[in-house]
Amino acid sequence: MRLRVDGQEVETKEGALLLEVARVPTLCHHPQTETRGLCRLCLVEANGRLVPACATEAREGLEVRTETEELRALRKTLLEWLFLTTDLSLAPELRTLLEEYGGEPERWGEVPRRKGREALRDNPFFLRDYARCVNCRRCVDACGDGIMGVYALAMEGRGLLAHPTTPLDRPLPETPCVFCGNCVQVCPTGALRPLSLEV
């Protein structure tokens, strides 16, 4: 099938996601975890409508734009708010992206930080530092349907209080967790990280 991306004609296969033909930043998307459509960084304009490239299938004749003024402004704001509310000091790639889009988080003044909770150290292998979490859900999906089928992680709370944790917030050793660390590998912000990196 053929479609146009930023004026260029491209060819792709049936069922392909727009993400496969459009070069756009992503955060929540991860090929192994099947997470999609949460962070909105990959929004593109398709026939005039804004849609997430990671959750939209390519269609014959579609006209896709990836870098309009509107999209740039949107991504800039999204990134600024991520930095305002979350400790992203262990996410250098996001910092680079913020700079690429000319983001200035300070321009919004003081906003409530999402969660100031202490890092949880409840197992011998990795810690959970939710002050660094952007709720991308990759860890939840890696643990559940995406890879392991273990379901030791779930989202809890709403709005600014929402974050992934264990069912009933139990310590990990009291959950079905098998400590495969696949959640740690897919975490984009260092919210989940090996204890061996700490010393």
Place this chain on the structure above:
Amino acid sequence: MRTTCPYCGVGCQVEPEVRQGRVVRVLAPDIPPNHGALCVKGRFGLDFPFSSKRLLYPMLRERKGAPLRRATWEEALDFGAERLLEVLKRRGPEAIAVFPSAKTTNEEVYLAQKLARALLGTNHVDHCSRLCHSSSTAALSRSLGGASMTNPLEDIGKTDLFLVVGSNTTETHPVIAAMIKKRVRQGARLIVVDPRYTGMAEAATLWLRVRPGTDLFLLNAMARYLLEEGLWDRAYVEARTEGFAEWQASLEPYTLEAAEEATGVPRERIAEAARLYATTPRAGAYWAMGVTQHTKGTATAQALVNLALLTGKVGVEGAGLNPLRGQNNVQGAGDMGALPDVLPGYGKVAEEGVRRHFEALWGVPLNPTPGLRMTEVFEAIPQVEAIYLIGEDPVTSEPYQEHLKAKLRALPFLIVQDILENETTPFADLVLPAASFLEKDGTFTNTDRRVQRVRRVLDPPGEARPDWWITQELGKRLAKALGRPWREYPHPEAIWEEVRQALPGMMGGITYRRLEAEGVRWPCPHEHYPGEAVLFRERFNTPSGKARFFPVHPTPPAEPPSEDYPFTLCTGRVLFHWHGGTLSRNSQLNAAYPELKVEVNPLDAARLGIADGEPIEVVSRRGRIRARAWVTDRTPEGVVYAPFHFAEAPANRLTLDALDPISRIPEFKVSAVRLEKVD
């Protein structure tokens, strides 16, 4: 830098990040076989090379009773060669055994068996597969003419029904278990045959809780039922198999009623499992130690082979017969000829044509008599006077520990080549410190025949050297004294080049250069060939090209429960540990599972007044160990389950050394024990 995980046979690709001499993080690349996923061992257990128990310099014992003392490499290698030559001269090649390691690389295994055969002239060559899948390989070899998974791991995504027998996959091959469970979430069915409520049983669509050791009866009954119902693949059986009529007649006693009686599984469920397996075209069988570690291990694996042939499942995409291999390079160790009856590539030592090929390559005459198997070698001490043991801890992993220790004490000369001190090191007369997987180059072959690179990330600590270097240096000294040729290799790649030359049809197309991108599966005869995914599509690797049915019948366990020893002890592994524990207990993993826990059914616990977490003693006719009771209905009534990873409480102090008559695998899955409370 990318390398291959050294734990199980899945062969996950890993990228360990080393900072200041420590592994600080392990990531997995998005390539086969694991596509970015790992289990706890690969993710957090790769720090054992930094353990304080590393062997850092050679040590030797001048005479029995003397202490081990530090030696230079020169001194140690000369000493080893002299002692081996002395035994060879006095007693002949039959008095020497060489055990290459399924934890070392293909190149190292190839070299070690070459040293045994081309220099010492002995076929007493074997490896730890004797203790795990030797019964599967026996059954698969005689029926199909090949001993490996018939289907690739990618086929899991194309399989509509999994028949998993005696495999605690979620703990022993966690990444494969995750793939299977994911496929089941997409709608595939999962039939699990296991006495224990494992993670696989939890995910199963149909769980058949057989009594321990009755799988064979169940599988025979499934076959008989399918024949009766006409649910078998007549065309396949006629075109592709032989020995059917005789086998069919042998199934007479295995009615569903008799099977229910023998296995404890209701007849309707046996029939349902048989029906589902037979009527799903893409139905794959997977199995592990629950099938193999019995005195009827070969027979049980054979029953599974028979069932798959009856229903036309071999040589078919998404189906097949798939033994899940334990060690990182156990497939490769077999491929490279670490077996007493075959040379590299599985050609029999007894066949002149096979020998002639290797005689031409190595420039020496070869011994035509198959050697002893590992379990038999230990029995043959002190007729066997010298053992060159690489990367293995038989004191923890062999059955009936006290007996084995007595044998090792009676052994005149033992070389232990290992990376870490373990329970066998104290018995050594010569200790050769080896490099770990992080400190050398080479290849491992995983469970689905994929040859993958192992890359040097670090320098070996102290004076440790790669196994290939050690074997090469020892060989050099033997060759000089014996006046035999012995090639020297500058790098493992040169050894691999010789393997390609030795096995052109199997490995000819696999080069280090190709392995840069990702692993390649054998058989692979040409460099432009992708490697065979599904084996036996057209013909089997037997002289007639057909697969053969073999009638098999259950036999009772060697040591059934009795009044004094009323429980059946079943040994195995847990998620956090690896075999004898040499690796995992010297890693971060030990913190998650520091001591032995023995699973006891709540009904048995209540009867004996044992509380969860209470210390108990498990006692067999051969010894006793102390453990903590884990009261759980994972394990059925009358059975206790003990992992064998704990040197301070070794489950193999309890097990018995009864062997399967064909493969000589020990019956690790059934010994009689009693439980005692501790005051």
